[in-house]
Amino acid sequence: MTRVMPPPLPETEGKSLKPHIMVFPYPAQGHLLPLLDLTHQLCLHGDIAVSIIVKPKNLPYLSPLLTAHPSAVSAVTFPSLRVLHSLLALKTSKTSLREPIVNWLSSHPNPPVAIISDFFLGWTKDLGIPRFAFFNSGAFLASILHFFSDKLHLFESTEPVCLSDLPRSPVFKIEHLPSLVPQSPSLQDLESQRDTMMNFSSYGFVFNSCQCLEGEYLDYVKLKTDHTRVFGVGPLSLVGLGKGNSDSSVDVKALMSWLDGCLDGSVLYICFGSQKVLTKDQCDALALALEKSMTRFVWVAKSDPIPNGFKDRVVGRGMVFRGWAPQVAVLSHVAVGGFLSHCGWNSVMEAVASGTMILAWPMGADQFVDARLLVEHKGVAVIVCEGGDTVPNTNELGRVVAETMGECGRNVRGRAKEMGQTVLATTKAGGISDTDLERLVIELSCL
Numbered sequence: 001m002t003r004v005m006p007p008p009l010p011e012t013e014g015k016s017l018k019p020h021i022m023v024f025p026y027p028a029q030g031h032l033l034p035l036l037d038l039t040h041q042l043c044l045h046g047d048i049a050v051s052i053i054v055k056p057k058n059l060p061y062l063s064p065l066l067t068a069h070p071s072a073v074s075a076v077t078f079p080s081l082r083v084l085h086s087l088l089a090l091k092t093s094k095t096s097l098r099e100p101i102v103n104w105l106s107s108h109p110n111p112p113v114a115i116i117s118d119f120f121l122g123w124t125k126d127l128g129i130p131r132f133a134f135f136n137s138g139a140f141l142a143s144i145l146h147f148f149s150d151k152l153h154l155f156e157s158t159e160p161v162c163l164s165d166l167p168r169s170p171v172f173k174i175e176h177l178p179s180l181v182p183q184s185p186s187l188q189d190l191e192s193q194r195d196t197m198m199n200f201s202s203y204g205f206v207f208n209s210c211q212c213l214e215g216e217y218l219d220y221v222k223l224k225t226d227h228t229r230v231f232g233v234g235p236l237s238l239v240g241l242g243k244g245n246s247d248s249s250v251d252v253k254a255l256m257s258w259l260d261g262c263l264d265g266s267v268l269y270i271c272f273g274s275q276k277v278l279t280k281d282q283c284d285a286l287a288l289a290l291e292k293s294m295t296r297f298v299w300v301a302k303s304d305p306i307p308n309g310f311k312d313r314v315v316g317r318g319m320v321f322r323g324w325a326p327q328v329a330v331l332s333h334v335a336v337g338g339f340l341s342h343c344g345w346n347s348v349m350e351a352v353a354s355g356t357m358i359l360a361w362p363m364g365a366d367q368f369v370d371a372r373l374l375v376e377h378k379g380v381a382v383i384v385c386e387g388g389d390t391v392p393n394t395n396e397l398g399r400v401v402a403e404t405m406g407e408c409g410r411n412v413r414g415r416a417k418e419m420g421q422t423v424l425a426t427t428k429a430g431g432i433s434d435t436d437l438e439r440l441v442i443e444l445s446c447l
C-alpha cells in the first residue's frame with residue numbers, strides 16, 4: 001500500500017476525533033466526479049475526515065477537493081489499483097484489494113466508521129464497516145436492477161418485459177433494458193447479479209438524484225430495502241467543483257462569446273457524454289439533419305469524424321467544438337434552448353438543473369431508462385432517435401429538431417424550465433436534497 005497523503009491526524013488529546021469516512025469511487029470520470037462532488041458537500045455540511053481511495057492516474061481530479069478541504073480530505077492508493085482498468089477487472093477486484101483495505105482500516109489511528117462506494121463496487125459491503133452504495137445514476141435504474149435481481153428467467157422470452165412491481169409498471173423492450181441487468185446465466189452476468197444483491201443489502205444508499213425528479217422510485221428503494229437510509233442529494237453538479245466556466249482556453253472563450261451573440265433559447269447544444277464517438281455514417285446523417293433544420297447549434301465532437309466542408313456550410317449558424325466543453329456552463333447559458341443528448345445520467349441531472357429541454361437519443365447502458373423518465377414521466381424531453389448504432393433519417397431528424405426548437409417545443413421547454421426551478425430549490429437550505437444531505441451527515445456522525 002502506498003499512502004499518497006498522510007492520514008488525517010487525530011485531534012489534540014482530550015478532544016473527540018472527527019468521524020472518519022472512507023470514499024471509494026469507481027475510477028471512470030462519469031462515476032468519479034459526482035462522488036467527489038458528494039464528498040465536497042459532506043465536508044461543507046459536517047466536521048468529518050475523509051479518505052478517498054483513488055488510482056494514481058486519477059489524483060489530478062482530486063486537486064480542487066484537496067484545495068477546498070486541505071485538513072479534512074486525503075487520498076489513499078493501493079498498488080493493486082494500478083492494474084485495474086476495466087469494469088470487470090474492478091468488479092472482481094475484491095481478491096486483490098480486500099485484504100490491503102481491511103489492513104489499512106484496522107491499522108488507522110482513527111478508523112473509518114463507514115464507507116461510501118460506487119454501486120459498481122458491491123463487494124465493498126463486506127469490509128466490516130457500514131457501507132453506503134453511491135448511485136451516480138437514477139433511482140429508476142436502481143429500482144429496475146432490484147426488480148431483476150431474482151428474475152434471470154425473464155430473458156428466456158424476447159417479448160417486451162413488464163416491470164409490474166414498479167411504480168407506473170413500465171414496459172421495456174429487452175434491448176432497452178440497462179446493460180447492467182443480467183441477461184443470461186453467464187459468469188459475468190451472475191457476478192453482476194451478485195453485485196446488485198450486495199448493493200441492496202448495503203447499510204444505506206445515496207443517489208445523485210432528487211425527490212422532484214424521482215420521488216416515486218426513491219420511495220420504491222426505501223420500500224424494498226425496508227429502511228429510510230436512502231438519500232437523494234442531487235443534483236450534485238450544482239456544487240461546481242471546477243466544472244463551471246473556469247477553463248479559459250481560447251476555444252472555450254470563443255465558444256462562450258459565440259453563445260453571447262446568440263438569441264436567448266436559440267441554440268441546440270449537442271454532446272453525447274464522455275465516451276461515445278459517433279461513426280462516420282452517424283456523423284454524416286447528424287450533420288445533414290442539422291443543415292436541414294436551420295437551427296443554431298454547438299456540436300461537441302470529440303474525435304467524431306465531422307464531414308468535410310460541414311463547418312463552412314454552417315458558418316455563423318453552427319459551431320463544432322473539439323475537446324472538452326464546459327457543459328455545465330454551456331447548459332446554463334441563456335442562449336441554449338435545447339440539448340441533444342444520449343441521456344447519460346450526469347447530463348440528465350445537469351440539463352434538469354439548468355432547466356434545459358432534452359432532445360433524447362438514448363444509445364445504451366441506462367440511457368433508455370433515463371429517457372423514459374424524462375419523456376414519459378416528466379415531459380421535459382422528446383425522443384429524436386434511438387440506439388447506439390442507429391443512423392438517423394436526416395429528413396426526420398432535421399424536422400424534429402427544427403420543430404422542437406421552434407413553436408412545437410414550447411410546452412416541453414416550459415416544463416423543463418419549471419422543473420429547473422423546482423430542482424434548484426431542492427438544493428437550497430431547507431430544500432429536500434439539502435435536507436437529505438443533512439440527514440446523511442447526521443447518520444454518518446452517529447455511527
Ligand SMILES: O=c1ccn([C@@H]2O[C@H](COP(=O)(O)OP(=O)(O)O[C@H]3O[C@H](CO)[C@@H](O)[C@H](O)[C@H]3O)[C@@H](O)[C@H]2O)c(=O)[nH]1
Nearest residue numbers: 030136137273274275323324325327344345346347365366
Ligand atoms: O465535452 C464534455 C463532455 C462531457 N462532459 C461532462 O461529462 C459528463 C458525462 O456524463 P454522462 O452524461 O453521464 O455520460 P457518460 O460519460 O456517457 O456516462 C456513463 O456513465 C453514466 C453514469 O453512470 C451513465 O448514465 C451513462 O449511460 C454512461 O455512458 C457530464 O458531467 C458532462 O458535463 C463535459 O463536461 N464536457
